[in-house]
Amino acid sequence: MNKVLNSALAAGVLVLTACGAGADDLKHAPVEELTEQAARGDAEAMQELERRATLAATAEVGQADAGDAEAEWQSAMMSGDHEKLDALVEAGNVYAQTHAASIIGANPAATEEEKASARTLLEAAAEAGHGPALYRMSEDHLGPSELYPTDEAKALALGIRAAEAGDHEGMYKTGIRYQYGLATAPQDNALATEWLEKAKAAGNRDAQRQLDELAANSG
DSSP states (O other): OOHHHHHHHTTTTOOOEEEEEEOOOOOOHHHHHHHHHHTTTTTHHHHHHHHHHHHHHHHHGGGGGGOOOHHHHHHHHHOHHHHHHHHHHTOOOOOHHHHHHHHHHEEEEEHHHHHHHHHHHHHHHHHOOOOOHHHHHHHHHSOSSSSSOOOOHHHHHHHHHHHTTTTTHHHHHHHHHHTTTTTTTTHHHHHHHHHHHHHTTTOOSSSHHHHHHHHHOOO
């Protein structure tokens, strides 16, 4: 696994957008990209940099040792130390596993062996109930496929699991699918509203727009 991960990191494919993270989700964006956006006055990029710095500080004072997997991962990301990231993957850190799988999947030059390793990492994180891993698997099943064959029914099921695990993107996409009857979901305004309300409460910035559209169409 070390060889596979190091190869992916060396390719420099650090942005997760190709594996389902939309422009709304800054959590996995490279520090350099966030810094550039913050320098242009992007308040959300500034907030994300502050959040990462706090997590990194938490890890540095030893609090991450108590089980804060995200703080450990963010600390390694902030350091730019690929060996630390690799060690977290090997140790079963779900954030590191999902990140590694995603950058492998986003690499158009990834080999079948690397893709198989990425699937193993995502599925291990998903088995542990990690919402972002479930969400990325859901998005990949919608195609164009990078790691999984297109399967809309699986995409819906995995998206619901991601939503139930607390992933705000999973909540939002599940709401959208019920709102419009997408990915084999029945059109159901009640379920759409339920998931979009949860996504909004979890911090999703697009959920309110969809809720407004639902309210306008039902009036």
